Amino acid sequence: AQSVAQPEDQVNVAEGNPLTVKCTYSVSGNPYLFWYVQYPNRGLQFLLKYITGDNLVKGSYGFEAEFNKSQTSFHLKKPSALVSDSALYFCAVRAEGGNQFYFGTGTSLTVIP
């Protein structure tokens, strides 16, 4: 079975500090991994993806994520958090050759001024 786990429902970080939002996955074969952000009363917006190649991928708004195959993880990171980063973050996976997406339960990030 394919799945995504986001072990933290809530992450709080002070403005200017680095942030990490965790994601682990389970998929048959090679994974295609994604991070999306959801602001209140809005749809999801794409942040970044890992398909192949460099394990560190960079995305929108200064976010990056590191793919770790041995730990089946794809943690989202940002060196310096902004108050405007406060939102709900979703990790998603699709298996190579598959057409179905699996999303995590979401992590609510609050950046404290």
Add this chain to the structure above:
Amino acid sequence: EAQVTQNPRYLITVTGKKLTVTCSQNMNHEYMSWYRQDPGLGLRQIYYSMNVEVTDKGDVPEGYKVSRKEKRNFPLILESPSPNQTSLYFCASAARGVSYEQYFGPGTRLTVT
């Protein structure tokens, strides 16, 4: 402007009264999908479509129908809604290729009483 639109944005209905939520995209995307978002459960895929006249079940298809008669439209049909279908629904589209980076609509909040 590239976008995915959904209508209606909000809907309150009664058990058993058939309803349709429309979804349209203007990006000529082949892939379209419906998700429901529930607290603590994240996003779960209901149905997806790889192209016109090609649809497939996601993780939670029970109680839903879809059709893809035109490339731009992918309506979600609830023939006999029940209270457990009260949820926030998102439509998404993506160009077929390696990554399937999805664009999401603004969401439809459905309440079934």
